[in-house]
Amino acid sequence: xxxxxxxxxxxxxxxxxxxxxxxxxxxxxxxxxxxxxxxxxxxxxxxxxxxxxxxxxxxxxxxxxxxxxxxxxxxxxxxxxxxxxxxxxxxxxxxxxxxxxxxxxxxxxxxxxx
Amino acid sequence: xxxxxxxxxxxxxxxxxxxxxxxxxxxxxxxxxxxxxxxxxxxxxxxxxxxxxxxxxxxxxxxxxxxxxxxxxxxxxxxxxxxxxxxxxxxxxxxxxxxxxxxxxxxxxxxxxxxxx
Numbered sequence: 001x002x003x004x005x006x007x008x009x010x011x012x013x014x015x016x017x018x019x020x021x022x023x024x025x026x027x028x029x030x031x032x033x034x035x036x037x038x039x040x041x042x043x044x045x046x047x048x049x050x051x052x053x054x055x056x057x058x059x060x061x062x063x064x065x066x067x068x069x070x071x072x073x074x075x076x077x078x079x080x081x082x083x084x085x086x087x088x089x090x091x092x093x094x095x096x097x098x099x100x101x102x103x104x105x106x107x108x109x110x111x112x113x114x
Numbered sequence: 115x116x117x118x119x120x121x122x123x124x125x126x127x128x129x130x131x132x133x134x135x136x137x138x139x140x141x142x143x144x145x146x147x148x149x150x151x152x153x154x155x156x157x158x159x160x161x162x163x164x165x166x167x168x169x170x171x172x173x174x175x176x177x178x179x180x181x182x183x184x185x186x187x188x189x190x191x192x193x194x195x196x197x198x199x200x201x202x203x204x205x206x207x208x209x210x211x212x213x214x215x216x217x218x219x220x221x222x223x224x225x226x227x228x229x230x231x
Binding site: 033040041042043044045048058088090092102103104105106107108 | 118157158161207218219220222223
């Protein structure tokens with residue numbers, strides 16, 4: 001059982017380049033999330049999805065786009081990379097249960113924009 | 115707005131010492147959930163515990179225990195007889211409660227625990 005898989009683990013981008021962080025889960029979770037973690041800070045929610053075809057903004061969505069065409073996949077796209085987007089990105093998923101859901105996180109993707 | 119404060123940025127202890135990680139939260143919700151996650155040096159986040167606002171009973175799981183006090187808006191985490199493997203960053207998080215909707219967690223800034231021999 002792989003859980004939540006993120007690729008790539010590391011990436012260096014130049015300012016203005018674009019890229020997609022991939023996220024796949026095999027737990028049949030309907031909810032998926034993207035968080036970013038800046039040094040010395042907690043995780044901040046970028047986007048989330050409650051199911052295929054449905055996405056919504058989190059706390060820090062500017063500069064990012066997402067799509068959810070299948071239950072399993074939730075890619076995060078950076079269109080014009082900026083140094084402020086240097087961070088560690090975590091994808092997570094959860095299942096619908098009563099009350100607040102427990103999130104299962106991927107291993108993270110470290111992105112550096114130079 | 116929800117807020118989670120972990121005032122301890124970094125704690126260093128010697129193995130076998132007990133250590134308490136503090137977490138103070140703010141929310142206007144009367145119903146909410148609190149979480150602790152562990153982030154070891156490998157980087158992934160590992161779920162440790164979830165507690166709802168109606169349940170103020172303390173919980174013990176092996177060497178870990180949690181003290182939830184609604185009156186002081188605190189959800190502290192104690193590791194008894196710490197071990198080197200406990201070295202990690204620990205995050206406290208808060209979530210609003212809406213059945214059937216996504217859990218949007220608000221995280222604290224984390225406490226880095228260093229356990230040495």
